[in-house]
Amino acid sequence: MRITKTTLTPSRLELVRPLKTARATYTRREGCLVQLVDEEGRIGQGEAMPLVEFGTESLNVCQQVLQGHFRRLDGQSLVDSLDAIEEAFALPTGGLGQGRGLRLRPTEEIPHAPAADHAVEMALLDLLAQRRGIPLCRLLDRAARPEVWVNALLTAEAPGELAEEARKAVAEGYKTVKMKVAGRPLDEDEARVRAVRQAVGPEVNIRLDANGGWSETEAVHAVDRLGWYGLELCEQPVPPQELRALWRLQRRAPFPLAADEALASPEAIPVLLGAAGGMPAARAFVLKPMVLGGLLPALMFARQAASLGLEAFVTSALDGVVSRAGAAHLAAALPSGRLASGLGVGSLFVREEPEVHPFQPLQGRIRLPEAPGLGLAP
Numbered sequence: 001m002r003i004t005k006t007t008l009t010p011s012r013l014e015l016v017r018p019l020k021t022a023r024a025t026y027t028r029r030e031g032c033l034v035q036l037v038d039e040e041g042r043i044g045q046g047e048a049m050p051l052v053e054f055g056t057e058s059l060n061v062c063q064q065v066l067q068g069h070f071r072r073l074d075g076q077s078l079v080d081s082l083d084a085i086e087e088a089f090a091l092p093t094g095g096l097g098q099g100r101g102l103r104l105r106p107t108e109e110i111p112h113a114p115a116a117d118h119a120v121e122m123a124l125l126d127l128l129a130q131r132r133g134i135p136l137c138r139l140l141d142r143a144a145r146p147e148v149w150v151n152a153l154l155t156a157e158a159p160g161e162l163a164e165e166a167r168k169a170v171a172e173g174y175k176t177v178k179m180k181v182a183g184r185p186l187d188e189d190e191a192r193v194r195a196v197r198q199a200v201g202p203e204v205n206i207r208l209d210a211n212g213g214w215s216e217t218e219a220v221h222a223v224d225r226l227g228w229y230g231l232e233l234c235e236q237p238v239p240p241q242e243l244r245a246l247w248r249l250q251r252r253a254p255f256p257l258a259a260d261e262a263l264a265s266p267e268a269i270p271v272l273l274g275a276a277g278g279m280p281a282a283r284a285f286v287l288k289p290m291v292l293g294g295l296l297p298a299l300m301f302a303r304q305a306a307s308l309g310l311e312a313f314v315t316s317a318l319d320g321v322v323s324r325a326g327a328a329h330l331a332a333a334l335p336s337g338r339l340a341s342g343l344g345v346g347s348l349f350v351r352e353e354p355e356v357h358p359f360q361p362l363q364g365r366i367r368l369p370e371a372p373g374l375g376l377a378p
């Protein structure tokens with residue numbers, strides 16, 4: 001494919017009400033939309049929405065790196081293959097493949113910019129899938145599933161309100177609800193979890209996310225007390241750099257712990273997987289393509305985890321619909337679809353462009369469009 005035109009449009013999303021996690025409070029999200037046009041006029045779409053507290057570049061650096069990627073892409077041809085797209089983002093290693101194809105990261109001087117890489121990679125994947133006439137998920141894996149389960153994200157603070165949100169989500173058809181914990185006394189979190197369990201009954205999965213907000217001692221108490229309520233899993237109970245604490249906690253917890261923020265440091269990944277010798281630090285992994293630098297790195301990570309008997313699921317980082325569309329295609333292509341994806345956040349935003357799109361969950365699921373590529377009209 002030859003890229004004949006590149007465009008970058010700033011984007012901004014306002015949340016209906018602030019989303020409070022143990023580490024940050026989100027009121028709006030900012031980023032940019034990328035479009036790449038090929039020689040036949042097809043449009044590939046991508047999106048960058050940096051999340052600095054998850055180790056991505058700032059919006060400023062993101063835009064600079066995107067401009068650099070655009071300069072290297074404009075008017076250039078790229079081999080029509082997944083390998084060529086993957087290689088475009090890899091630093092030259094002197095090994096196999098060097099000198100073949102187009103390099104978007106030709107030197108080490110280009111800053112680590114996973115959100116920028118994510119946007120351009122997605123637009124290239126969208127184009128490649130369109131050129132082949134298949135949905136993006138099937139480009140990632142020929143046996144991709146036709147639909148993915150999604151969790152509802154509960155945002156209320158008080159137990160009563162949380163329970164009401166949870167009941168509504170279950171009535172809509174959600175089988176998994178997720179709530180933020182930590183950053184408050186454990187008694188309060190216990191009352192919140194108890195209220196949600198009472199509201200949803202025994203069959204619905206309750207997923208917790210502590211966003212690294214507990215010390216190891218607090219996390220031990222939390223796991224002992226909250227585990228009683230039958231939890232599906234808990235994301236990032238301890239601070240992301242405390243891999244040994246996560247390891248110890250996982251051996252004690254009666255449910256899987258999922259590393260999320262910990263994946264922001266590339267050096268942590270072999271340790272988390274137990275690939276550096278020793279046992280894995282967690283039983284599950286949260287894949288945020290925006291943080292991991294694209295759909296392909298996230299897919300490779302999930303396959304490596306699956307080969308070790310570990311699970312992975314996809315979540316957005318409160319991104320716009322273009323990123324969520326790509327993430328839904330990734331979720332459909334993962335080795336396992338058992339764990340619901342965190343892609344039900346569209347309703348948290350004041351208004352979305354477009355307002356109607358195929359990636360709005362229906363009855364707790366997203367059915368992947370049959371259209372070639374992302375399946376999202378530009």
Ligand SMILES: O=C(O)CCC(=O)c1ccccc1C(=O)O
Pocket residue numbers: 151152153178209211235260315316317318341342343344345
């Ligand atoms: O998983 C979801 O439903 C939404 C994603 C989410 O919780 C989130 C949103 C913004 C920043 C961090 C996180 C997180 O998973 O930790």
Ligand SMILES: [Mg+2]
Pocket residue numbers: 209211235236260261286
């Ligand atoms: Mg999380």
